[in-house]
């Protein structure tokens with residue numbers, strides 16, 4: 408049996424194989440952040456197709472951290488029943504599901520559009536655009552940390568198998584970690600010890616609100632893709648990963664921090680120019696040296712031999728996939744049955760389309776293109 412199909416224990420949770428569905432926002436929540444049946448069915452289908460561990464799309468921990476208008480929320484108890492339907496549906500299929508929780512910080516576009524304060528770590532955050540910004544006070548920071556804790560309480564009440572902190576991709580945790588956005592000179596900024604205080608306090612707030620054995624995980628942006636001297640480095644990422652492990656985090660998904668053009672280049676492919684597979688594996692190798700908890704690595708994983716080699720080398724314990732499962736939700740099941748082709752995903756990132764009101768439509772547009780082409784051919788053939 409391929410190592411990819413061996414079970415793994417993460418904290419108190421056993422997963423049936425090494426495939427993780429990396430958190431994927433689908434733009435399906437209502438104005439109150441509540442989810443409906445389409446979201447439930449999506450997760451159920453992934454579980455039925457043997458994805459070992461599903462991370463739900465990111466959910467905002469409070470309204471000031473909302474990135475998209477139709478993003479999942481986990482800031483109110485009224486949202487819990489919808490998620491209970493989701494966790495039951497996944498468990499009925501023998502799957503495991505954790506919720507990813509987040510605050511957008513400077514990227515909280517939907518919050519700002521609704522008239523919330525635009526909370527930023529530092530006034531000099533280059534990406535803050537033209538809105539009026541409020542540099543977070545100590546009280547603002549403490550209040551967001553509490554909201555992460557309350558959100559995790561709801562996650563456990565909703566029946567999820569664990570909670571994953573979104574600590575990557577330029578959102579709030581990253582904004583504190585990265586010297587490119589964190590120019591504070593108080594206890595939340597400056598030294599690495601100070602920049603990592605926010606995420607460590609988030610972990611502690613979660614621990615105060617869930618049972619001692621509830622798995623707390625993180626998707627960690629282990630380094631920025633910025634010019635030398637500008638951003639969060641992989642050496643710092645390794646120190647943060649080790650500190651998170653000491654704090655009780657039981658699973659780390661290795662991802663990237665603040666992106667930029669350099670990151671677009673490695674993560675985005677065109678049909679004519681496929682991306683390099685496994686582009687975050689060199690970072691995972693460094694995180695592996697600093698930690699002993701199970702690791703997942705995300706980013707461009709597409710073919711079985713590459714995935715197997717990453718696990719066999721001991722660099723990571725799990726392979727996380729996002730875009731391939733948008734295109735082929737049954738991919739893991741097919742691989743389990745002996746299908747040996749790589750994922751069809753061409754890594755174009757066209758799956759995410761957002762309108763001016765901040766509502767998104769997520770689907771594989773390569774498939775749509777192919778369907779249209781087929782239809783045109785059929786019409787032409789019938790004349």
Ligand SMILES: Cc1cc2nc3c(=O)[nH]c(=O)nc-3n(C[C@H](O)[C@H](O)[C@H](O)COP(=O)(O)O)c2cc1C
Nearest residue numbers: 429430431432464465705706707728729730759769
């Ligand atoms: C449509 C879409 C939605 C995403 N939503 C999230 C999310 O909610 N949380 C997150 O951490 N990453 C999110 N990501 C990033 C992916 O989880 C993943 O890190 C990235 O796409 C690289 O992995 P891949 O090459 O397997 O797609 C999203 C990506 C896409 C394309």
